[in-house]
Amino acid sequence: MSGPELITLGCRLNAAESEAMRGLAAGQDDLVIVNSCAVTGEAVRQARKAIRAAAKRRPDARIVVTGCAAQIDPGMFAAMPEVSAVVGNREKREAGTFALAQPHPFVPSEVEGQDAGATIGAGPSTALGTNGHGDVAPPSPFALSEVEVRDASEALEACPSTSLRTNGVWPKGSEKIRVSDILSATDTAPHLAAGFGTRARAFVEVQTGCDHRCTFCIIPFARGPSRSVPAGGVIERIRALVADGYKEIVLTGVDTTSYGPDLPGRQTLGALVERILTLVPDLPRLRLSSLDSIEIDDHLFDLLTQEPRLQPHLHLSLQAGDDMVLKRMKRRHSRAQAVKMVERLKRARPEIAIGADLIAGFPTETEAQALNTLALLGDCDIVLGHVFPYSARTGTSAAKMPQHDAATIRARAARLRDAAEARRSAWLHRLVGTEQSVLVERLDGRGHAGNYAPIRLASGAAPWGADTNAVRRGDVVAMHVTHVEDGMLVGDVI
Numbered sequence: 001m002s003g004p005e006l007i008t009l010g011c012r013l014n015a016a017e018s019e020a021m022r023g024l025a026a027g028q029d030d031l032v033i034v035n036s037c038a039v040t041g042e043a044v045r046q047a048r049k050a051i052r053a054a055a056k057r058r059p060d061a062r063i064v065v066t067g068c069a070a071q072i073d074p075g076m077f078a079a080m081p082e083v084s085a086v087v088g089n090r091e092k093r094e095a096g097t098f099a100l101a102q103p104h105p106f107v108p109s110e111v112e113g114q115d116a117g118a119t120i121g122a123g124p125s126t127a128l129g130t131n132g133h134g135d136v137a138p139p140s141p142f143a144l145s146e147v148e149v150r151d152a153s154e155a156l157e158a159c160p161s162t163s164l165r166t167n168g169v170w171p172k173g174s175e176k177i178r179v180s181d182i183l184s185a186t187d188t189a190p191h192l193a194a195g196f197g198t199r200a201r202a203f204v205e206v207q208t209g210c211d212h213r214c215t216f217c218i219i220p221f222a223r224g225p226s227r228s229v230p231a232g233g234v235i236e237r238i239r240a241l242v243a244d245g246y247k248e249i250v251l252t253g254v255d256t257t258s259y260g261p262d263l264p265g266r267q268t269l270g271a272l273v274e275r276i277l278t279l280v281p282d283l284p285r286l287r288l289s290s291l292d293s294i295e296i297d298d299h300l301f302d303l304l305t306q307e308p309r310l311q312p313h314l315h316l317s318l319q320a321g322d323d324m325v326l327k328r329m330k331r332r333h334s335r336a337q338a339v340k341m342v343e344r345l346k347r348a349r350p351e352i353a354i355g356a357d358l359i360a361g362f363p364t365e366t367e368a369q370a371l372n373t374l375a376l377l378g379d380c381d382i383v384l385g386h387v388f389p390y391s392a393r394t395g396t397s398a399a400k401m402p403q404h405d406a407a408t409i410r411a412r413a414a415r416l417r418d419a420a421e422a423r424r425s426a427w428l429h430r431l432v433g434t435e436q437s438v439l440v441e442r443l444d445g446r447g448h449a450g451n452y453a454p455i456r457l458a459s460g461a462a463p464w465g466a467d468t469n470a471v472r473r474g475d476v477v478a479m480h481v482t483h484v485e486d487g488m489l490v491g492d493v494i
Contacts, residue, residue: 004028004098005058007050010037012252012289014067016203017092021066025098032058033098036067036077038222040391044069048080055082066092068222072395074179088179089223097178182224200441200464200474201287202246206234206272207253214319215330215397216359216390219254226258231272238280245464247476248285248311248439249276256288257295270299277309284476285439285450287311290357293318293341294333305348313452314345315355315384321376322369325362328401335376342380353427353451355384360416361409362390363401370412377419383427384452385420389413428453428484435494438479440471446488455479455489 004025008018018035025031032054036047047069054063065077066087074086091097207228210220238249251273253259260267269288276286286309293316296304303310316338320326323335345352358373377385389409392399436449438457445457457471457479464474471477471493479491 002027002029004031004033005054005061006033006035007054008035009043009047009050010035010039010067012203012250013205013208013254016205016252017067019203021092021098024094028062028098030061031098032061032063034063034065034067035092036065036069038068038072038218038393040388041393042391044073048077051077051080051082064098068219071179071182071222072218074177078176083176086177086179089182090180091178182222200246200439200447201248201250202241203250203252203289204234204237204241205229205253206251206269207256207259210255211258212255212332213330213397215328215401216319216362216393218393218396221395223254226255226262228259228261228263228267230263231267231275234272235276235279238276238283242280242283245474247283247474248287249283250287250289251276252289255292256290257292257300268297268299269295270297270303273300273303273307273310277303277307283309285309285311285437287313287452290315290317292316292332293338296341301344301348304352305345311450311452312349312352313355313384313450314352315357315386316342316380318356318376318380318382319359320362320365320369321358321373321379322365325365325369325373328364329359329362329398335372338376339379346381351451353384353453354380354382355386355452356380356382357386357388358382358416358420359388359390360413361404363392363398363403365404365412370416374416374419377416377423382420383423385416385423387413387417387420425484425487428487428489431489432481432483434481436479436481436489436491438477438491440473440475440477443473445471449479449489453489454487455481455491456485458482458490458492 003022006018006022008014014035014037018033021033021035025033034047034051034054037043047065047067051063051065054061062084063082064085064087065083066089068089070077070086071089074088077083077086085097087097207226209224209226210217211226213220234251241249251269257269259269259272273286273288276283288304288310291314304314318333318338319329319331321335321338326334342354345354356376358376360370360373376382389412390398390404392403431449431453436451436453436455438447438449438455440457440461441447443461443463445460447455447457449455457477459471461475462468462470462472464472466472478494480494481489481491483490
């Protein structure tokens with residue numbers, strides 16, 4: 001092995017930051033970095049499970065836990081005997097952070113009553129692209145997306161933290177914890193990854209943090225206030241990645257459409273996108289990560305619908321399809337506004353594929369309101385729906401509302417997920433016979449079309465950079481879709 005092992009859970013921003021950490025910790029072969037997610041309680045449980053599995057598989061390795069779950073509740077992870085250090089979302093940007101982590105002898109953890117040797121199996125996940133099901137592992141190139149038991153014996157010396165579990169303090173059991181107050185963060189430096197390992201597309205962080213306070217969301221307390229990366233740094237990074245052979249760049253952030261107000265001048269996401277397309281003419285494909293539909297201004301709308309290098313795929317943070325639920329979530333859009341935006345997008349560029357995050361079983365949600373969200377799949381022509389069962393997060397307003405029982409949440413999530421999958425399947429079958437521009441991402445020929453439809457080249461692919469006339473991983477090729485197989489398009493190079 002060369003360099004640290006990265007185990008990444010959650011969003012595309014985490015994927016980008018993991019590759020940055022791979023560079024910061026280069027040469028540390030004895031290191032495992034678990035980059036955690038806190039979007040649901042299940043995500044936290046999966047992080048703990050991944051830690052225990054890594055410790056059993058590599059008992060002599062140093063295990064450093066970072067990411068949003070580590071930022072929110074560092075003491076919980078520090079209490080795990082498998083963990084060498086817990087690092088906050090600011091500290092993980094610093095190269096020296098990982099060198100300081102000292103090894104701890106592996107002692108099986110009994111927290112949560114699970115076998116430390118449990119392997120990482122298929123189960124609910126927060127990885128976008130798995131629709132709520134998937135393995136805990138470094139996220140696949142095809143991934144684009146409840147038990148939290150604390151060890152009371154760790155209630156030791158307290159010091160300031162942003163942990164919401166302990167009213168602003170975390171238990172200090174040792175120097176294992178390096179987590180600062182993220183809510184005071186003002187830095188805007190991007191995570192500059194040297195490369196993206198086995199990935200064929202590269203993720204570039206343009207923004208982090210969030211100034212909104214959706215009632216269900218814990219992430220602002222893990223990421224801090226919204227901060228934007230200056231356009232010059234973003235463009236410089238993209239130029240370097242294109243020079244290294246990357247043909248698709250994904251702009252990512254916590255609240256990507258909030259890009260710019262904290263920078264000098266009148267900066268916007270649309271202005272950034274236009275500058276990238278103008279100043280990096282050799283970039284074939286640019287893609288945007290999750291957007292807030294209410295923040296798509298006219299400039300960005302025109303680019304999304306008129307610029308061919310901007311890929312025809314949008315993932316929208318919709319969350320619900322009922323106005324009362326949206327109000328209780330403190331979302332800033334109405335159902336009608338979301339539907340109108342999608343109608344405008346599809347009218348101007350019919351091939352755009354719409355993805356969306358949707359929450360099932362939000363507190364106080366009635367059956368009629370749940371059905372309104374179900375109907376939103378059709379009203380917004382959602383073909384890439386990512387369904388999340390509601391998960392109460394301590395410290396959020398929604399956690400104080402009247403809760404549904406677990407069976408109701410599971411049933412509504414399953415119904416919504418089944419409907420989303422049916423729409424996805426029908427969409428894929430409608431693409432049979434069409435021509436698609438495809439980024440080939442794996443040696444077995446799998447990749448994604450511009451609209452983010454999964455597709456496989458029947459003949460497979462050669463390694464990146466191989467001296468061959470055959471299709472190589474990382475190439476962008478035109479393909480004719482012949483059929484659908486196992487939930488994926490299959491085709492031949494034209």
